Amino acid sequence: xxxxxxxxxxxxxDWYVDIVTKAGLADYSPVKGCMVIKxxxxxxxxxxxxxxxxxxxxxxxxxxxxxxxxxxxxxRKEAEHVEGFSPELAVVTHAGGEKLDEPLVMRPTxxxxxxxxxxxxxxxxxxxPILINQWANVIRWEKRTRLFLRTxxxxxxxGHTAHATRQEAEEETLRMLEVYRRFAEEYMALPxxxxxxxAMEKFAGxxxxxxxxxxxxxxxALQAGTSxxxxxxxxRAFDVTFQGADGELEYVWATSWGVSTRLVGALVMxxxxxxxxxxxPRLAPTQVVVIPIYRKDSADKVRxxxxxVAELLRPHLRxxxxxxxxxxxxxKFAEWELRGVPLRLEVGPRDMEQGKVCLVRRDTGEKxxxxxxxxxxxxxxxxxxxQESLYQRAKDFRERHTFKPQTYDDFKALFxxxxxxxxxxIPFCGDPAVEKRVKEETKATVRCLPLDLKDPPAGQSCVISxxxxxxxxxxGKAY
Amino acid sequence: xxxxxxxxxxxxxDWYVDIVTKAGLADYSPVKGCMVIKxxxxxxxxxxxxxxxxxxxxxxxxxxxxxxxxxxxxxRKEAEHVEGFSPELAVVTHAGGEKLDEPLVMRPTxxxxxxxxxxxxxxxxxxxPILINQWANVIRWEKRTRLFLRTxxxxxxxGHTAHATRQEAEEETLRMLEVYRRFAEEYMALPxxxxxxxAMEKFAGxxxxxxxxxxxxxxxALQAGTSxxxxxxxxRAFDVTFQGADGELEYVWATSWGVSTRLVGALVMxxxxxxxxxxxPRLAPTQVVVIPIYRKDSADKVRxxxxxVAELLRPHLRxxxxxxxxxxxxxKFAEWELRGVPLRLEVGPRDMEQGKVCLVRRDTGEKxxxxxxxxxxxxxxxxxxxQESLYQRAKDFRERHTFKPQTYDDFKALFxxxxxxxxxxIPFCGDPAVEKRVKEETKATVRCLPLDLKDPPAGQSCVISxxxxxxxxxxGKAY
Numbered sequence: 001x002x003x004x005x006x007x008x009x010x011x012x013x014d015w016y017v018d019i020v021t022k023a024g025l026a027d028y029s030p031v032k033g034c035m036v037i038k039x040x041x042x043x044x045x046x047x048x049x050x051x052x053x054x055x056x057x058x059x060x061x062x063x064x065x066x067x068x069x070x071x072x073x074x075x076r077k078e079a080e081h082v083e084g085f086s087p088e089l090a091v092v093t094h095a096g097g098e099k100l101d102e103p104l105v106m107r108p109t110x111x112x113x114x115x116x117x118x119x120x121x122x123x124x125x126x127x128x129p130i131l132i133n134q135w136a137n138v139i140r141w142e143k144r145t146r147l148f149l150r151t152x153x154x155x156x157x158x159g160h161t162a163h164a165t166r167q168e169a170e171e172e173t174l175r176m177l178e179v180y181r182r183f184a185e186e187y188m189a190l191p192x193x194x195x196x197x198x199a200m201e202k203f204a205g206x207x208x209x210x211x212x213x214x215x216x217x218x219x220x221a222l223q224a225g226t227s228x229x230x231x232x233x234x235x236r237a238f239d240v241t242f243q244g245a246d247g248e249l250e251y252v253w254a255t256s257w258g259v260s261t262r263l264v265g266a267l268v269m270x271x272x273x274x275x276x277x278x279x280x281p282r283l284a285p286t287q288v289v290v291i292p293i294y295r296k297d298s299a300d301k302v303r304x305x306x307x308x309v310a311e312l313l314r315p316h317l318r319x320x321x322x323x324x325x326x327x328x329x330x331x332k333f334a335e336w337e338l339r340g341v342p343l344r345l346e347v348g349p350r351d352m353e354q355g356k357v358c359l360v361r362r363d364t365g366e367k368x369x370x371x372x373x374x375x376x377x378x379x380x381x382x383x384x385x386x387q388e389s390l391y392q393r394a395k396d397f398r399e400r401h402t403f404k405p406q407t408y409d410d411f412k413a414l415f416x417x418x419x420x421x422x423x424x425x426i427p428f429c430g431d432p433a434v435e436k437r438v439k440e441e442t443k444a445t446v447r448c449l450p451l452d453l454k455d456p457p458a459g460q461s462c463v464i465s466x467x468x469x470x471x472x473x474x475x476g477k478a479y
Numbered sequence: 480x481x482x483x484x485x486x487x488x489x490x491x492x493d494w495y496v497d498i499v500t501k502a503g504l505a506d507y508s509p510v511k512g513c514m515v516i517k518x519x520x521x522x523x524x525x526x527x528x529x530x531x532x533x534x535x536x537x538x539x540x541x542x543x544x545x546x547x548x549x550x551x552x553x554x555r556k557e558a559e560h561v562e563g564f565s566p567e568l569a570v571v572t573h574a575g576g577e578k579l580d581e582p583l584v585m586r587p588t589x590x591x592x593x594x595x596x597x598x599x600x601x602x603x604x605x606x607x608p609i610l611i612n613q614w615a616n617v618i619r620w621e622k623r624t625r626l627f628l629r630t631x632x633x634x635x636x637x638g639h640t641a642h643a644t645r646q647e648a649e650e651e652t653l654r655m656l657e658v659y660r661r662f663a664e665e666y667m668a669l670p671x672x673x674x675x676x677x678a679m680e681k682f683a684g685x686x687x688x689x690x691x692x693x694x695x696x697x698x699x700a701l702q703a704g705t706s707x708x709x710x711x712x713x714x715r716a717f718d719v720t721f722q723g724a725d726g727e728l729e730y731v732w733a734t735s736w737g738v739s740t741r742l743v744g745a746l747v748m749x750x751x752x753x754x755x756x757x758x759x760p761r762l763a764p765t766q767v768v769v770i771p772i773y774r775k776d777s778a779d780k781v782r783x784x785x786x787x788v789a790e791l792l793r794p795h796l797r798x799x800x801x802x803x804x805x806x807x808x809x810x811k812f813a814e815w816e817l818r819g820v821p822l823r824l825e826v827g828p829r830d831m832e833q834g835k836v837c838l839v840r841r842d843t844g845e846k847x848x849x850x851x852x853x854x855x856x857x858x859x860x861x862x863x864x865x866q867e868s869l870y871q872r873a874k875d876f877r878e879r880h881t882f883k884p885q886t887y888d889d890f891k892a893l894f895x896x897x898x899x900x901x902x903x904x905i906p907f908c909g910d911p912a913v914e915k916r917v918k919e920e921t922k923a924t925v926r927c928l929p930l931d932l933k934d935p936p937a938g939q940s941c942v943i944s945x946x947x948x949x950x951x952x953x954x955g956k957a958y
Contacts, residue, residue: 106547141576
């Protein structure tokens, strides 16, 4: 266990804060609920952004930017939307030394300001679809906050698309959900369940909300991304119609979808251990750290050798070197383990003499001795192996902790006390009253109705209510 | 002249708005003074960001993110700073349904919140330097706004560095100024004068402010980027000291530097013409647009040929194709000229038969016929030529409109009426009272004291006051 890091067994919550702060990802700010994202945390977010942005563009989207301030009256135009968001609004009442005629709210999400613009931009079916994404900060006044997972201000992307038909919008909703699934699984090594939200859990203003849900190491669920089919709700609220090819006027169909800096928290909570951060190689800001180990008599030669090996790697991988003479190798190893660099490359006098290097995996601690000439291909192979094995480990963990309780008593036993023993996957009647009761009695909520499961057979009973089940549902305690 | 675009002669201000809105760069929003950056405008900003971000990282900087909301009391800690910014603040007084104990302001710039964090992060000289940059939105409540050039909310980057010595901080200030100069000249094709601001024009809270200044086509000056040496002002305000190698406590030295979405406005105002946008190839989102021209009988063949040529270009350049059958070639040409794509590649039946293509320069209208096999290298050569020639043209323009008036009457004649005939470069006494009088009498201000000019010889008189000149100064009317 690294110095100063609480172990997960002792307190998972304290462990999380220790990792985030000591690995230099983020710090508390003087503004309640707002964090500072430090360079090592921001570098992770930049890598997340780069890959997602590429995937958005490959699916035909363009970036744009809309004002952060929204007239308060705009939010009131969509009834569910304002109800969902008004408790969390930050309100600007004064500006430029004067009281404003109408207060402005800081965006908690941008549907309203964006649809007020789409009203200007859309007249005919030829103006559709609009496929826009925005990278931005948003503000939601949260009572209880946690670094990355729930902060008053956070960074995110929000896609907002406008379509001529219901079908197109529904396809878009699922297309972006699939982009999120691929990104989570292939880049974050984060296995996710893809599913639909219940009416109780959906986005305020959506017809349907879909999400990707991941299990953290404390067996709680984390909603890692959402994609909403908004129907014509915002088009009606902002009177956005278009003339079809047939000359008829119709309201425009909409989607919105987003992921946020919360994903950095998901990375930490899924892969890291008591020594510190563990990062998936495809997103790690530094993939290999090169550390020479020498005594005085061999210092120059070993340093030169390490430098040469570093130069071999540099064109192919994101690397750093640590040639600091003040710190001991052991101290350095611990430091780079804390920072989550997937591979450590050590070279000592004996490695040098044999023309070798030693690669050490962050995830398993395994040491692999490699010929100098093979260092690039072997590093690449090991990084791919680490990526895959982090994913598999997390997936196995989730599967081991996904239960199918047969009775409500068994179900409740999963969620007794403060923690959670896992997720419950059950045939469910879908009744909101039952869903509400479960939440009150167990604090577990429906994370999603998984899309890849067929409905339960006719006549199967809901584990909770005993009524006929209409769907499979995953219940869990959530972040 | 393109349809619906006011000519520059008629009204430069209207021409500018026409270009920005009709080329799809930005639109007015329902929030006073805030604009929407549309996809074509944002794509330009993304290219600006990508190159600058690379240059920042090459000079050792890392990105981070600090809260957008700042306790009002923080701004009051630095006397000049609060005086400069309080008239422009937007204030959050309510959040989460309650009145806040202390109002929060939306950041007009982040020195105060960042230095409150540096206080936590800096103890010893080993913690220095801190070389951090932030990409963010900021809010300054402006009375008169103009798309991109001056908006209530804008996007920018702000570098904030902390150093152990005055010399290091001064070097950093000039290093980043040079990064801005290189970026402006090499990427934006924007010739700039590099200089120091007078006390009257410097940043509120800085010891010294440096800027790059460019001349727009209406001969007004536009401040395109600033770099500030902040001395120990913010370290004192936030009590940020460090223990030196000698054990002594000293206040930390600081810099800050920034450029904003205003640069998009500078691009438009420098290069564009009455047909629309003209973009420097290195930043143009689309560098070449491929347009086939055909009659019915040759349609399929010409389209195929154009598609093949497009595929030759695609791996090397940012291209688009326009195969729309509904619009005439003439209409398309005008549309792509409006959008500022540097090269148009036309192919008609005759070009196809001869195995050629026709390249048309956006900046000059010149047509160049090129063998199909040379289309990549010739396009690259022409794009480089356009980049260089936009720079030269703007530089010649600035030189032709930089005058050295010998008397104050000649000086005043440059700034008579609403417009400006150019800049005045004069030996200047440096007296703030004189500077103030000039501003009142002519609306011209000191844009900068150019760094590359030696001081005037001893005994030379200031053109305005007749007192001994201590420096060269450029006066101009500014955006």
